[in-house]
Amino acid sequence: MTTINPIIPGFAPDPSVTRIGDTFFLVNSTFHLFPGLPIYASKDLVNWTLINTKLEPQDDGTVMLATGGLFAPTIRHDSKSGKTYIINTNVLHPENAGDKPENFIIETDDIWSDNWSDPVYFDFDGIDPSIFWDEDGTAFICGSHGPGPMTTISLFEADLSTGKKLSEEKTVWKGTGGIYPEGPHIYKKDGFYYLLISEGGTFKDHMITVARSENIWGPYEANEKNPILTAAGTDNYVHCTGHCDMFQDKDDQWWGVCLGMRMQGSRFHMGRESFLVTGHWEQGEWPRLDTVEATSSHKFKNEVVKTNKTGLDWLYIRDANLQHHKIEGSTIRLTPSQADISQWKQPVSFVGKRQRRLDGTAAVTLVLPETGSSRAGLVIYKDEHRYTRIYYNSGDKIICFEVVNNGKKISRHDQEEISSESSDIKLLVDYTENQLVFQYEEEEGVTKTLGVVDTAELSNADFVGPVIGVFAVSDEENDEVVFRDFEHEH
Structure with missing residues (x-):
């Protein structure tokens, strides 16, 4: 497969991907712009179609700053139930108060439809929640807990239909020492639970680190070769790489999708975009990610991102x-x-x-x-x-x-x-x-x-x-x- 980067150009930060059959589905943050949570579909990881957007404005007495709104969604498909979920944070700014994160889950039986559930809210003082199902079907939510630069990664068992916590919330990792440990995703492979996170903030020091444990509750051992993805300290054209989600195609090839910024000196007008990177994950080994590169991109394509419905963009x-x-x-x-x-x-x-x-x-x-x-x-x-x-x-x-x-x-x-x-x-x-x-x-x-x-x-x-x-x-x-x-x- 020839990689075309960025795969979602322009305003497309914090990508997350899930595969259903032979089709990949990607969702991004939208912050204070609406409609929120654009969902893109692709069969080849090159050509993407905007298939729907999920959240509209609402009048509830709160407002959003440019750094508020819909943060870092995760999209996941449960093959046992056939449901697809998006879990997300909406950061509000109530009058005369600080930022207020509201975490919620939406679900659908048919991702191609516009028939999504109303948001189910759950109690979590943090951002960037992600869903993981263990082999016995138990659902867990992990996220970046607490305000400030030294957040921690928390984990709890949850009922996704009600948002109710079914266990105590536990801190399972604090990262490797970089600021803002966030964007966690859990994967299970070869008897280990792997915890992939972002650290260093979302700009020039952005990096991806990973830890693993034989028990989902930890303790988690950090990879000695961390970070497994970063452009910090380099003069790479694609910089600020991080906030990664890993997945496999139908041929079991591993990939990572991450945000990055095309930087030419002091110019990076396009902001944070979605990039694809080749992954490697041999049995019993730690995951590895290649360097993120930009290509000659989409000049040969009639449309950079197609839409399948009028007005979605x-x-x-x-x-x-x-x-x-x-x-x-x-x-x-x-x-x-x-x-x-x-x-x-x-x-x-x-x-x-x-x-x-x-x-x-x-x-x-x-x-x-x-x-x-x-x-x-x-x-x-x-x-x-x-x-x-x-x-x-x-x-x-x-x-x-x-x-x-x-x-x-x-x-x-x-x-x-x-x-x-x-x-x-x-x-x-x-x-x-x-x-x-x-x-x-x-x-x-x-x-x-x-x-x-x-x-x-x-x-x-x-x-x-x-x-x-x-x-x-x-x-x-x-x-x-x-x-x-x-x-x-x-």
């Missing part, structure tokens, strides 16, 4: 008011929100799709509002702290460009007056690995550049990745803003 910000978003083919109608994308407490009128390619173009035609005062346009969005956009301010009749990265204290703005009496205006962004060029056309074929962004300006230790979309905001109640001919190579 649209993304919204947090608790979006879906009544204010109308999508009909390439036409988008947004009722402007009073809150802008620069904040995290209120709903925002925004919809977009993940940037899947390093090089490409996105464009949309904005029908200029005849009344009211709104700001609407095209944006490359990561979170409330990092975005860049070109938009029309209908109150002042100007075209504006803006780039914001609060982490790097970057805030730039430029603007130009509209010179013609056109009824619409085309907004464009050309993007490469190195830069983003924002342009507009008042007259067809006459393109003006308003802003250029070095992708290093938007590169941070992000949880999320770039989403290209449209937005509309206003300080007053306004009629719908209409966008035509939204084009995005993805």
Whole structure:
């Protein structure tokens, strides 16, 4: 098999994989963007189809920061019951309180359907839960317990249908000394229980370590050759590799799927993506993983990631008011929100799709509002702290460009007056690995550049990745803003 990397490009962190028959299913984190938990399917680990997404916004009085929301899901199939499970953490931010992790399980009898159960919540003070069934059918949940950098790996027996703990929770491993021991997965092979975890944080010191025990409760002995996967201390193009899940294909070949970041100096605009790595696991031996490499990737493919249903690849910000978003083919109608994308407490009128390619173009035609005062346009969005956009301010009749990265204290703005009496205006962004060029056309074929962004300006230790979309905001109640001919190579 020829490996194509990244297998899920763009905003696709924390991958987990399970195989059902001859098909592999992969799920990612989505953090504060909705719908959550995208599920991809593949028969060859190269060509992937987005088959469904599982969680929609809900109004429950809580909000999510960019580092909140849906963390590190694990997907598992129980061959005995025929059920498929996703276990996950939703990190909320209640008013006047700290982060609040809510852990839950959802299940389905048919992964191809949209018929998933409601979430079953269980008591666990931590993140990154994973499911393991022992040979007698006993179900266990392991996860990263506690806040702060020195978390521990906890284990307990559970009833997956109710979330009830059937045993005491026990700390089974603290890792090898790296910060944030997390993302645990348990595998049983050759009479040993193997515990695979991430350490070192999810960026430049990220690494995968492993321990084993003859008893699921431990004690666990660390592999002398840890870490078995890392790019720390190297100049590898694919960096920050970690958060790995291991699995076998139908020919018993071992693989690992992990997150990584394509880094060119200080530029890593695409964020954390899903990569495939060859694994080796001989009888009685420790698992090994090869170095993660990027390939010439998907330039020969018509689509990087296919979808099998209309609209699956649209993304919204947090608790979006879906009544204010109308999508009909390439036409988008947004009722402007009073809150802008620069904040995290209120709903925002925004919809977009993940940037899947390093090089490409996105464009949309904005029908200029005849009344009211709104700001609407095209944006490359990561979170409330990092975005860049070109938009029309209908109150002042100007075209504006803006780039914001609060982490790097970057805030730039430029603007130009509209010179013609056109009824619409085309907004464009050309993007490469190195830069983003924002342009507009008042007259067809006459393109003006308003802003250029070095992708290093938007590169941070992000949880999320770039989403290209449209937005509309206003300080007053306004009629719908209409966008035509939204084009995005993805």
